[in-house]
Amino acid sequence: VSSPPEEAPIPYVALKAQFEEERDELMPRIERVLASGTWIGGEPVEAFEREVAAFLETEHAIALASGTDALVLGLRALGIGPGDEVITPPNSFIASTAAILHVGATPVFADVRDDQLIDPAKVSRAITPRTKAIMPVHLSGRVCDMDVLCAIARERKLLVIEDAAQAVGSRYHGRRAGTIGDVGCFSAHPLKNLNAAGDAGFLTTNDPKIAERVRWLRAHGLVDRNTAVEWGIVSRLDPIQAEILRFRLQALPTVIGRRRIHAARYRELLRDLPIFMPPEPENQLHTYHTFVIQAEKRDELRAFLASKKIETAIHYPIPIHLQPAAKALGHGPGSFPNAERQAERIVSLPVHQYLGLDGVERVAGTIAEFYR
Ligand SMILES: Cc1ncc(COP(=O)(O)O)c(C=O)c1O
Numbered sequence: 257v258s259s260p261p262e263e264a265p266i267p268y269v270a271l272k273a274q275f276e277e278e279r280d281e282l283m284p285r286i287e288r289v290l291a292s293g294t295w296i297g298g299e300p301v302e303a304f305e306r307e308v309a310a311f312l313e314t315e316h317a318i319a320l321a322s323g324t325d326a327l328v329l330g331l332r333a334l335g336i337g338p339g340d341e342v343i344t345p346p347n348s349f350i351a352s353t354a355a356i357l358h359v360g361a362t363p364v365f366a367d368v369r370d371d372q373l374i375d376p377a378k379v380s381r382a383i384t385p386r387t388k389a390i391m392p393v394h395l396s397g398r399v400c401d402m403d404v405l406c407a408i409a410r411e412r413k414l415l416v417i418e419d420a421a422q423a424v425g426s427r428y429h430g431r432r433a434g435t436i437g438d439v440g441c442f443s444a445h446p447l448k449n450l451n452a453a454g455d456a457g458f459l460t461t462n463d464p465k466i467a468e469r470v471r472w473l474r475a476h477g478l479v480d481r482n483t484a485v486e487w488g489i490v491s492r493l494d495p496i497q498a499e500i501l502r503f504r505l506q507a508l509p510t511v512i513g514r515r516r517i518h519a520a521r522y523r524e525l526l527r528d529l530p531i532f533m534p535p536e537p538e539n540q541l542h543t544y545h546t547f548v549i550q551a552e553k554r555d556e557l558r559a560f561l562a563s564k565k566i567e568t569a570i571h572y573p574i575p576i577h578l579q580p581a582a583k584a585l586g587h588g589p590g591s592f593p594n595a596e597r598q599a600e601r602i603v604s605l606p607v608h609q610y611l612g613l614d615g616v617e618r619v620a621g622t623i624a625e626f627y628r
Pocket of ligand 1: 349393
């Protein structure tokens with residue numbers, strides 16, 4: 257008697273599969289960059305900036321070394337520094353808050369709604385005479401309530417810096433995420449929907465002055481070969497990564513489309529289980545960088561899925577205000593109850609472009625089995 261066939265593992269990400277699909281077309285492009293002898297800057301970087309700006313329907317894109325740098329340089333280019341407060345959610349990746357601290361400003365948290373996005377009512381309440389900017393985070397690829405946040409910003413004369421690290425290609429009332437506020441900050445980390453083969457990021461803006469300043473801040477503050485107008489850093493995207501990103505940008509609509517198909521199927525299959533899924537947002541294109549459910553007995557559920565070779569993730573298990581590094585900010589448990597409650601319930605299911613509907617059905621079926 258033969259034992260039943262082993263089920264294949266379902267990984268949370270599938271970067272090797274991505275490379276295998278790309279290898280034949282991508283390798284010659286990488287080789288061309290190496291053969292050119294231009295290993296910093298050059299045409300691939302400029303072409304990526306033009307192409308991603310066109311895709312995002314914005315005037316300027318500046319390629320940088322990471323999404324974190326996009327946040328730091330975006331804040332600096334907006335003139336935010338010591339003495340200024342920036343309002344941001346406590347449930348993002350730590351980089352959002354870290355960037356505010358890196359420019360010498362003070363992060364002020366506003367709790368999130370059931371859908372994990374910053375609550376505009378809480379933002380209003382967090383404003384003080386020192387508030388300079390709001391940094392909404394489009395977590396998961398779902399866009400924050402930008403109409404309300406921008407109205408608050410206009411009325412209180414605040415700047416808006418969008419953390420769109422997880423939302424490349426998302427739309428809000430027709431407009432691309434990251435192009436609605438004063439600057440948009442994107443990550444092209446390997447796990448993002450538009451991913452480099454290493455750290456990478458970019459910043460978008462419609463303001464030529466901000467664009468110019470970020471361009472010099474990313475390269476020592478140099479406006480020409482020998483003249484530094486202010487102290488900058490080194491945060492350049494290298495041309496090999498730029499070439500990879502140009503190639504992958506062409507595939508991005510397909511990647512987003514497949515993720516959306518997977519998410520729609522999850523919604524059908526998980527509807528009657530004791531889990532919460534924020535409803536599909538209205539007037540938006542949600543790009544599903546992650547597919548996050550809020551579940552009872554989350555840790556047991558994850559262990560059960562792992563026992564069936566299904567890998568999941570948590571974005572993020574420790575709210576930023578409860579991180580050891582955040583101690584000096586003076587918050588404790590209970591400061592931001594929604595973010596804290598969600599941190600114990602959220603789990604990100606595989607949703608990547610290679611999962612397939614079979615994969616979705618197996619994951620959803622295993623979750624149903626757990627709750628039975
Ligand atoms: C919401 C958010 N903000 C900022 C970042 C920082 O981007 P990076 O890792 O490219 O520095 C990330 C991703 O890691 C993120 O998910």
